[in-house]
Structures are given as structure tokens and as C-alpha cells.
Amino acid sequence: MTTSSTHIAALLPATAKDLVLEKRQTPSPGAGEVLIRNHVIAINPVDWKRQTWGFRISAYPAVLGADVCGIVTDVGSSVTAFKPGDRVFSLAHSFCSGNNDHGAFQDYTVTNAAATGSLPKDISFQQGATLPTAVGTACMALFDVLDLPRPSIKKHASQVDSSSEPSPLSPTSILVWGGASSAGSMTIQIARLAGLTVFATASERHHAYLRSLGASVLVDYHSPTVVEDLIAAAERAGTQISHAVDTISAPQTLAPVVQILSRSTAANKKLAHTVGWPADLPKSDNIENQWVAADDLWERRQDLSVWLYNEAMPEWLEQGDIMPARYRVIDGGLSGLQGALDELKKGVSGEKLVVEV
Numbered sequence: 179m180t181t182s183s184t185h186i187a188a189l190l191p192a193t194a195k196d197l198v199l200e201k202r203q204t205p206s207p208g209a210g211e212v213l214i215r216n217h218v219i220a221i222n223p224v225d226w227k228r229q230t231w232g233f234r235i236s237a238y239p240a241v242l243g244a245d246v247c248g249i250v251t252d253v254g255s256s257v258t259a260f261k262p263g264d265r266v267f268s269l270a271h272s273f274c275s276g277n278n279d280h281g282a283f284q285d286y287t288v289t290n291a292a293a294t295g296s297l298p299k300d301i302s303f304q305q306g307a308t309l310p311t312a313v314g315t316a317c318m319a320l321f322d323v324l325d326l327p328r329p330s331i332k333k334h335a336s337q338v339d340s341s342s343e344p345s346p347l348s349p350t351s352i353l354v355w356g357g358a359s360s361a362g363s364m365t366i367q368i369a370r371l372a373g374l375t376v377f378a379t380a381s382e383r384h385h386a387y388l389r390s391l392g393a394s395v396l397v398d399y400h401s402p403t404v405v406e407d408l409i410a411a412a413e414r415a416g417t418q419i420s421h422a423v424d425t426i427s428a429p430q431t432l433a434p435v436v437q438i439l440s441r442s443t444a445a446n447k448k449l450a451h452t453v454g455w456p457a458d459l460p461k462s463d464n465i466e467n468q469w470v471a472a473d474d475l476w477e478r479r480q481d482l483s484v485w486l487y488n489e490a491m492p493e494w495l496e497q498g499d500i501m502p503a504r505y506r507v508i509d510g511g512l513s514g515l516q517g518a519l520d521e522l523k524k525g526v527s528g529e530k531l532v533v534e535v
């Protein structure tokens with residue numbers, strides 16, 4: 179597999195400036211790293227936030243971007259799980275390292291082998307690019323912040339014995355607020371694999387799709403009775419919502435989530451939020467709430483990263499247990515990234531924006 183000595187990157191020259199294309203040296207991977215020739219890159223809200231506010235940028239110019247999918251062209255000395263020619267998806271981490279070699283918005287990216295997954299042959303590069311941040315966020319929410327038990331990798335949905343009674347001590351019902359978001363649709367699917375009953379909110383046009391992914395109850399968050407409707411649905415199902423993931427985490431989403439958990443009689447109520455807690459929103463004493471930090475997958479929770487990307491995701495994708503998000507291609511390759519960032523900043527509904535490079 180040949181690697182070009184230089185490649186094109188989309189660089190952010192300064193806070194709030196547009197991306198510009200420039201040539202960079204193509205790096206070699208370090209010991210536990212892989213070098214990927216990117217074929218498709220996905221855009222995340224954190225990318226436009228970093229561009230707009232200079233958030234988590236240590237020096238300019240900066241290479242943004244977290245989601246890549248392509249072909250391995252080189253591996254570091256300690257990497258045994260991947261070889262040149264492998265089709266992979268990977269979580270890029272310039273966000274954490276501050277190293278532009280680790281940014282997604284370029285032709286070649288160096289990433290951690292521990293945050294890389296083999297892409298089954300039936301999954302396209304476009305689909306693969308939608309995965310890394312979304313599944314990482316879902317897993318950090320479910321298995322780090324909420325500390326729920328992870329599902330067995332081999333025991334996929336069709337083998338789950340639905341007649342078995344859950345342990346009285348294990349939480350079985352979870353609310354996913356913002357089910358149609360990238361993080362939300364992955365949280366629904368992985369929560370289902372973990373054996374939880376999933377209640378979710380989304381615009382009505384996404385209900386059938388999110389049911390097909392494993393949500394048991396869907397309520398439109400635009401409804402003025404959304405809180406009452408979710409509580410009534412839990413009562414009808416004979417369950418209490420004990421855990422919640424708010425993938426949007428705005429004041430208007432966290433307030434109803436707190437209301438629902440407050441009115442639940444479950445013990446040990448927990449809430450994972452993907453954005454910092456709003457300063458003027460009161461917290462509830464009997465709900466444990468914590469911010470999800472997907473970037474902890476690189477160091478503190480590298481064990482979870484290896485389990486998720488190296489082991490679980492390739493199996494789940496192969497078996498059809500996890501469906502990649504719906505996506506829209508923004509034309510123009512690397513030149514299209516700025517338009518994609520602008521588009522995502524305006525807001526999307528139930529789709530991931532990707533560019534092909």
C-alpha cells in the first residue's frame with residue numbers, strides 16, 4: 179500500500195475563519211497508531227463549535243474533525259489488529275492531542291488502533307464514517323456515566339431471551355431524549371442490545387425508523403404533553419424510567435428529563451448529558467447527573483474503546499445488530515467541508531453529513 183509523502187488538509191487558520199486547503203507532510207503512525215487514507219469524513223457539531231469559538235484548539239492552523247473511514251496504509255510497531263489494506267472506521271483525536279496529524283479533515287489521518295474498527299464488506303465508507311463519534315458517545319453515556327452492564331458481544335438481539343426476568347436491581351428502562359440525533363440513534367440501538375427498554379423522544383417523522391432500531395416507546399418532543407405522555411407510557415409498560423441520556427442537553431430538554439426522572443419511583447436515578455449543565459437550570463438532589471466526555475475514550479476509558487471499536491462494533495455491524503445512521507453527502511470533497519460545517523450549524527434532522535475525499 180503506497181502512501182503519498184504529502185497530502186491535502188483543510189486547515190482552520192484562526193478562530194471563526196473559513197477552512198483553507200493546504201499541503202501537509204503525511205505522517206508515520208506511532209507505536210499504537212494506524213495511518214488511514216480517508217475515503218469519507220463525517221461532520222459533528224463539535225467541529226463547528228471549535229471553528230466558531232476556538233474551543234479545545236491549542237494552536238493555529240488547526241485540523242478539525244473526529245470521524246474518518248477509509249483504508250489503512252501503515253501501522254505502528256505494536257499494532258497487530260490491523261494491516262495495510264484493511265477497511266476501517268476510526269475516531270480521530272486532534273481534539274484531545276492538539277496534534278494536526280490526528281485531525282479528520284484531510285486525506286490521511288493518524289488515529290489510535292484502540293479507537294479503530296474493521297468495516298464489514300457490506301458497510302460502505304459513507305455509512306462507516308457516521309459511526310465513530312456517535313457510538314463512542316453512546317457507549318460513554320451508557321457504560322461509563324450511567325455505569326450500566328455491557329451486553330455480551332456474541333449474544334445478539336435475536337438470541338436475547340425475552341422471557342427471562344431482569345434482576346430487580348438492574349435498571350431496565352431508559353429515556354433517550356433526542357433519539358433522532360446521531361448520538362441518540364446509536365444510544366437507542368446499544369441500549370436495546372444491553373437489554374434495556376428504551377423510551378425516546380423525536381419528531382414524529384422519525385418514529386417508525388427509531389422503533390425499527392429498538393425504541394419501544396416514541397413521543398414527539400414538540401408535544402405540550404410530552405412529560406405526561408412518557409410517564410403514562412412507562413406506567414402502562416409497568417416500569418419506571420430510572421436512567422436517561424439527554425443527547426441534546428439544552429435547558430428545554432434537560433428540564434423535562436429532570437421532571438420525568440423526579441417523578442419516577444425508581445431507586446438510583448441517573449442522567450447523562452452531552453453538553454455542560456446550563457448555569458441557570460436547577461439540579462435535583464436525588465438524580466445523579468454527569469456530563470458525557472467521549473474524549474475519555476482515548477485515555478481514561480481506553481478499555482471501553484478497545485471493547486467497542488476493536489471487538490463489539492465489527493461483530494454488531496456484521497450481524498446487522500447496529501445500523502449506521504442515515505447520511506447526506508455534501509459535494510466538493512475537502513472543499514465541501516466548510517459548506518458542511520455551515521449546514522450542520524444550521525441544524526439537521528435525523529442524518530449525518532459526510533464528505534467524500
Ligand SMILES: NC(=O)c1ccc[n+]([C@@H]2O[C@H](COP(=O)([O-])OP(=O)(O)OC[C@H]3O[C@@H](n4cnc5c(N)ncnc54)[C@H](OP(=O)(O)O)[C@@H]3O)[C@@H](O)[C@H]2O)c1
Nearest residue numbers: 223315356358359360361380381399452470471472527528
Ligand atoms: N460530550 C460529548 O462527548 C459529546 C459527543 C458527541 C456529541 N456531543 C454533543 O451532543 C449534541 C448532539 O450531537 P449529535 O451529533 O448527536 O447531534 P445531531 O445529530 O446534529 O442532532 C440533530 C437532532 O437533534 C434533534 N433535536 C433538536 N432539538 C431537539 C429537542 N429539543 N428535543 C429532542 N431532539 C432534538 C433533532 O431531532 P428531530 O429530527 O427529531 O427533530 C435532530 O434530528 C451536540 O451538542 C454535540 O456537540 C457531545
